[in-house]
Amino acid sequence: MRSENNNNTRSSAGSAILGAAFLMATSTIGPGFLNNTSLFTQQLLTSFGFVIFISVVIDIGAQLNIWRIITVSENRAQDLSNKLLPGLGYMLAALVAFGGLAFNVGNIAGCGLGIEAITGLDTKWGAVISGVVALFIFWTKEAGKAIDLFVKILGIAMIGLTLYVMFSSHPPFSKALQHTFWPEKTDVKMIVALVGGTVGGYISFAGAHRLLDADVKGRSAIPQVNKSSVTGIIITSVMRYILFLAALGVVAGGAVLSAKNPAASVFQNAAGDIGYKFFGIVLWSAAITSVIGASYTSVSFWKTFSPALEKNQKWLITAFIIVSTLVFVILKQTPASILVAAGILNGLILPVALAIMLVAVTKKKLFPSYKHPLWMQAAGWIVVVLMVWMSWIAIQQSFS
DSSP: OHHHHHHHHHHHHHHHHHHHHHHHHHHHSSHHHHHHHHHHHHHHGGGHHHHHHHHHHHHHHHHHHHHHHHHHHTSOHHHHHHHHSTTHHHHHHHHHHHHHHHHHHHHHHHHHHHHHHHHOOOHHHHHHHHHHHHHHHHTSTTHHHHHHHHHHHHHHHHHHHHHHHHHHHOOOHHHHHHHHHSOSOOOHHHHHHHHHHHHSTTHHHHHHHHHHHTTOOSGGGHHHHHHHHHHHHHHHHHHHHHHHHHHHHHHHTTOOOOSSOHHHHHHHHHHHHHHHHHHHHHHHHHHHHHHHHHHHHHHHTTGGGOHHHHHTHHHHHHHHHHHHHHHHHHHOOOHHHHHHHHHHHHHHHHHHHHHHHHHHTTOTTTSTTOOOOHHHHHHHHHHHHHHHHHHHHHHHHHHO
């Protein structure tokens, strides 16, 4: 009996570890991911591969640090921040919630566009229906397991459909690979937007907080945490590179992507009407999983501030999703105009959040029996400095 219980525990932990990786990855692969990757590929062509490569390196430096620090401390980021300096956790929670809401408005808009592409239904109705689906998942009896399964299935579906479109577009593979490591041109603003959309704001904490909820924590869990965080980044990177190659093949063939919906142009030009339907499925899958990731993680930053919030976290998530949907309906803005700005905003949050974690892990009173590896500290601070510098350049470019 004990052996069976241990097997069940290991199986549950293994599911949570993979689920956390997919939660982080599918939180990343949202409408902004599809929009920005397609748009930036049209502007940089094969050299956009280098932007992806640099963003992946930065992502790993940020993600490995944040996930390990949080799970070893056995505290969510806001609680660890408050222990470092009273009130700091509230500031971090406010930043993450603001960035998460900005992303979630775009995610809800993407849900509406996805359903419109599949069925022809108006985007507002598609957004409302998708909001109801997200709420249903959160209100199921075992919401954690439901979230893990949902994001895994849709994550695999997104990669498979986009892979089909990539081969249909016949991209110049050799030149793309060459310029991934030796670009002809690059753009700092794009790197900030990509990093912000990959591990910026709430996203870098999504998987780590999910692991805490699944009781995967402490020094003994470090190998699983490392595996989960790197798996999430690999899933994200593979999906982005596949989409980059699909867009590259379309643009290299002479097509001009729609400014209103560049990702839809990629799928439609590569595979015709069936490609457009695939786009709808991929967009809806990307958007709904991002709604779940943004809502779950944003609320995980508030719920520990009082027992009442902890007890009513499902109602907080419900309110977060409803507010996001209402903001989209009221603003009447196109997703493309929201999503690049949301990526840059969350890119600005990343160095602040990472710096707080890196300072906290050096405090003996917070980590009495743990010493953070020097190479990880160095990698983390390099990411902080790079992101501050690139964010400053991106802000100057935005207002010049």
